[in-house]
Amino acid sequence: MTARLRRLVPITVVVLIVAIGLVIDATGHWLRAAAVLGAAAGVGALLRLCVPERAIGPLRVRGRTFDVLFLGALALLFLVATTINRP
Incomplete structure (x- = not known):
């Protein structure tokens, strides 16, 4: 697999x-x-945290810290939404 495809x-x-x-x-x-x-946001945060800069591809938006914190917060927000009690 080429380096270009691996980044995707x-x-x-x-x-x-x-x-x-x-x-x-x-x-x-x-x-x-x-x-x-x-879970998708959480996986994105983990990938952004663990995968080297040169191999992350389009998942890199800002700096690593911002990306991990933003995706982690988004994951937490979605997971908190699952605790809503339905009538």
Whole structure:
């Protein structure tokens, strides 16, 4: 696999998890979808934290610290949304 294609692996993993979450949401299971979307953000944060700068590709938006904190906060927000009690 070329270096160019390897740089696309992290973002592809995150996008696939997001797509699964959106399919789940389309079926009407929004709490499960929120959990999957939170997991996607968490996976993105972990990938951004662990994968070297030269191999992260389009998952790099700002600095590593900002990206990890933002994606981690987003993951936490989605996961907190799953604790909502439905009537």
